[in-house]
Amino acid sequence: MTNQKNKGWQKKKFPLTDFLAEYIIKSVAFIxxxxxxLIFIFIFKESLPIFSSQETTIQNEEYLxxxxxxxxxxxxxxxxxxxxxxxxxxxxxxxxxxxxxxxWQPVGSKPKYGLLPLFIGSLKVTIIALLxxxxxxxxxxxxxxxxxxxxxxxxxxxIIELLAGFPSVVIGFFxxxxxxxxxxxxxxxxxxxxxxxxxFAMALAVIPIIYTITEDSLNAVPKHMIEASLALGANKWQTxxxxxxxxxxxxLFAALLLGFGRAFGETMIVLMxxxxxxxxxxxxxxxxxxxxxxxxxxxxxxxFGDTHYxxxxxxxxxxxIVTFIINAIAEFYVRKxxxxxxxxxxxx
Amino acid sequence: MRKIILIILFAFFSMALxxxxxxxxxxxxxxxxxxxxxxxxKYMDNNSNLVIQVNGGGTGTxxxxxxxxxxxxxxxxxxxxxSEREKLKQRYNSVxxxxxxxxxxxxxxxxxxxxVKVLTKEQxxxxxxxxxxxxxxxxxxxxxxxxxxxxxxxxxxxxxKEEVLNxxxxxxxxxxxxxxxxxxxxxxxxxxxxxxxxAAYAVGVRDIAVKANPRAKAYxxxxxxxxKGLYPISRLLYLYVRNKPTGELxxxxxxxxxxEGQKVVSEVGYFPIR
Numbered sequence: 301m302t303n304q305k306n307k308g309w310q311k312k313k314f315p316l317t318d319f320l321a322e323y324i325i326k327s328v329a330f331i332x333x334x335x336x337x338l339i340f341i342f343i344f345k346e347s348l349p350i351f352s353s354q355e356t357t358i359q360n361e362e363y364l365x366x367x368x369x370x371x372x373x374x375x376x377x378x379x380x381x382x383x384x385x386x387x388x389x390x391x392x393x394x395x396x397x398x399x400x401x402x403x404w405q406p407v408g409s410k411p412k413y414g415l416l417p418l419f420i421g422s423l424k425v426t427i428i429a430l431l432x433x434x435x436x437x438x439x440x441x442x443x444x445x446x447x448x449x450x451x452x453x454x455x456x457x458x459i460i461e462l463l464a465g466f467p468s469v470v471i472g473f474f475x476x477x478x479x480x481x482x483x484x485x486x487x488x489x490x491x492x493x494x495x496x497x498x499x500f501a502m503a504l505a506v507i508p509i510i511y512t513i514t515e516d517s518l519n520a521v522p523k524h525m526i527e528a529s530l531a532l533g534a535n536k537w538q539t540x541x542x543x544x545x546x547x548x549x550x551x552l553f554a555a556l557l558l559g560f561g562r563a564f565g566e567t568m569i570v571l572m573x574x575x576x577x578x579x580x581x582x583x584x585x586x587x588x589x590x591x592x593x594x595x596x597x598x599x600x601x602x603x604f605g606d607t608h609y610x611x612x613x614x615x616x617x618x619x620x621i622v623t624f625i626i627n628a629i630a631e632f633y634v635r636k637x638x639x640x641x642x643x644x645x646x647x648x
Numbered sequence: 649m650r651k652i653i654l655i656i657l658f659a660f661f662s663m664a665l666x667x668x669x670x671x672x673x674x675x676x677x678x679x680x681x682x683x684x685x686x687x688x689x690k691y692m693d694n695n696s697n698l699v700i701q702v703n704g705g706g707t708g709t710x711x712x713x714x715x716x717x718x719x720x721x722x723x724x725x726x727x728x729x730x731s732e733r734e735k736l737k738q739r740y741n742s743v744x745x746x747x748x749x750x751x752x753x754x755x756x757x758x759x760x761x762x763x764v765k766v767l768t769k770e771q772x773x774x775x776x777x778x779x780x781x782x783x784x785x786x787x788x789x790x791x792x793x794x795x796x797x798x799x800x801x802x803x804x805x806x807x808x809k810e811e812v813l814n815x816x817x818x819x820x821x822x823x824x825x826x827x828x829x830x831x832x833x834x835x836x837x838x839x840x841x842x843x844x845x846x847a848a849y850a851v852g853v854r855d856i857a858v859k860a861n862p863r864a865k866a867y868x869x870x871x872x873x874x875x876k877g878l879y880p881i882s883r884l885l886y887l888y889v890r891n892k893p894t895g896e897l898x899x900x901x902x903x904x905x906x907x908e909g910q911k912v913v914s915e916v917g918y919f920p921i922r
Binding site: 405481578589603 | 711712716735742745748792794801805806809815817820821822823824889
């Protein structure tokens with residue numbers, strides 16, 4: 301096609317760009333991995349001071365007085381003679397006993413950093429979100445994957461996936477203003493903002509994730525299995541319940557886990573719609589305070605390097621570990637199961 | 649196309665380089681946001697070469713920003729804590745400069761439909777500590793008390809804890825909301841609710857008249873009662889800066905303390921300091 305000279309020139313140039321492109325793409329992939337690891341290391345490092353034990357002492361009550369400015373002399377004199385209403389600050393530290401307590405009162409003369417109510421709060425909202433969201437999402441996925449005609453499927457699927465791009469602030473605001481009032485008028489419960497409202501709003505955020513993954517795994521069921529079932533005289537319903545769903549069970553499980561991880565780490569919706577009171581009760585109609593909302597509400601205000609600050613980072617590490625483990629299970633365990641189940645066909 | 653974009657970007661950058669107005673940032677107390685914004689607007693009208701940025705977020709936020717060096721002035725609705733002063737000292741070798749700029753009454757809001765009009769300080773304390781759980785114990789309807797408060801970053805939260813609760817912990821069932829406006833909004837929607845915040849904010853809710861003790865007279869947080877010191881729960885509002893103010897910053901602070909600046913304080917609904 302081309303003459304010899306050109307060929308030689310191309311041979312020299314082309315491998316170089318090829319080589320560069322390959323390495324750039326490779327390094328980008330590894331940078332992503334490195335960034336995740338670094339973020340985790342940073343968060344964990346910031347929460348480390350908690351684990352180094354210190355002596356509990358009461359700070360000397362010598363009061364560091366700011367300079368004042370813009371006051372007349374007699375007022376200056378008054379300030380010096382004023383009785384300070386500030387109670388002495390105890391040297392606060394978060395030991396294991398404090399961290400497993402039932403009170404979250406991080407600001408005050410004796411700070412209490414009990415993580416239990418926050419954990420219960422997170423769990424409550426997440427479970428409510430899954431109770432509402434998971435059945436809806438899974439049934440919708442079964443409908444679109446098994447029963448719906450192609451036209452309907454191509455109409456419904458993008459719409460549900462659009463929900464995934466819905467800003468959580470918008471969902472939170474909607475829950476705070478509209479849903480909360482609506483539910484209180486319907487059920488007449490005591491607290492306007494509570495775990496139930498927050499969980500219901502959160503369901504809107506987890507539905508698209510669960511739906512998408514369930515739908516994909518249902519579609520991954522090998523065609524010949526479904527055809528065999530139909531050939532043996534089973535109708536669509538029986539095929540769906542006895543063939544498609546058991547075959548894609550690991551995918552369903554993965555979808556639930558990823559939904560759980562998403563709900564557990566979601567901040568804005570719970571910050572706006574749950575009332576943020578650190579209660580540790582089983583009642584879902586009471587306000588709750590979650591891990592993520594606590595970080596969201598308090599991180600901007602803490603003094604850097606404080607015990608409060610390190611406790612917030614500890615919460616961050618906990619969130620990271622929980623969601624990481626759950627996502628890892630979903631990713632590795634489930635994929636292995638699927639591969640084993642369908643052998644090579646899963647790739648097709 | 650790319651050329652056009654580059655030219656536009658270049659134009660922006662060069663503008664940014666040549667046009668550098670002096671900026672002063674104020675950050676901190678949500679209670680003082682309205683006041684600070686008024687001050688900033690008024691002052692910028694007369695000094696067009698200056699830009700004053702006002703941010704809320706809570707007193708704790710402001711003080712953290714002051715310590716981290718991301719704001720010039722911190723608006724504070726409580727005195728700085730010793731631990732915060734120490735942090736400042738470690739970083740800047742100065743304990744900060746305190747400027748008292750205004751006085752504010754701390755109002756208790758209830759819903760307009762709530763028959764309770766008067767509470768003593770002791771009753772308020774018991775409500776917020778979770779000992780009094782029902783309105784009928786303080787002369788209201790037979791219904792549970794729903795408590796709204798502020799996030800623990802807020803100066804109002806800390807001041808209320810110090811002054812009314814004597815430093816004890818709020819009940820866990822207090823729902824914390826971001827900002828006084830959110831508290832007022834929640835109380836206006838919830839007929840069994842009680843909340844607290846600056847006296848200047850009460851719109852669509854009712855202020856409770858407070859007695860210092862059961863025998864005292866009850867006062868509502870009106871201008872006059874707070875100015876005369878009759879209303880039992882009031883506090884000072886402060887500005888904090890890192891070092892003795894100089895230059896533009898000093899001018900601005902002096903203006904806030906002048907008669908003109910103090911007039912703004914009254915307009916917004918607070919009480920002048922001098």
